[in-house]
Amino acid sequence: MHISNERYFHERQRHDLALRMIRHEARTCTIRSCTGLTDDRIRRLYKTYASYMPSAPLRRRRGRSPRQVGFFVRNARAQLESSMLASVFATFGLWRAQSSLQQESNPVGSIEFGRLFCDAYETHRQLLRTADISFEHAWFLLQLLTRNAHLHxxxxxxxxxxxxxxxxxxxxxxxxxxxxxxxxxxxG
Ligand SMILES: [Zn+2]
Structure with missing residues (x-):
């Protein structure tokens, strides 16, 4: 079967992003929304990754996605971390504090959006050594900020x-x- 260079490159991008999200213990549905890979393909990638990286055991997140707004403001420390993450989102152009508009060039769910989100999340974890917010909670936080309904x-x-x-x-x-x-x- 002939696979064009362009298609190969696109497939490669999808898999690279999926692996990057797997390392952050993202949920299958979140990975699917950005990469368009099937659940079965993502499950197999999880398995392959786990077999190659036995020293870094992964927990595949199951059950419902985070949906408690109170998580982000449950105490002053959590509120500070959520606020810092929101600033990083703004810096990376994923969110604008003054408007509920998403950046138009990278629509939610695209490979570009997924990459940018990973960049922002990884930056946050580098900036804050005691970072506590999981990838899925960060994903949920950005949704909340974009909806502009609960947190401002x-x-x-x-x-x-x-x-x-x-x-x-x-x-x-x-x-x-x-x-x-x-x-x-x-x-003191
Ligand atoms: Zn103050």
């Missing part, structure tokens, strides 16, 4: 940092930077 970015009047605030939960409205500073001062 505001600027603190005291320290000028931008942070994410829950529109509904009144308990999670304070600036996490100021809150953590206060906790540190009390301890």
């Amino acid at each position: 970015a505001v600027r603190c009047r005291h320290c000028d940092s931008q942070y994410l605030r829950d529109r509904v939960n009144m308990l999670r409205r304070a600036c996490p930077v100021c809150a953590l500073k206060r906790t540190g001062a009390q301890r």
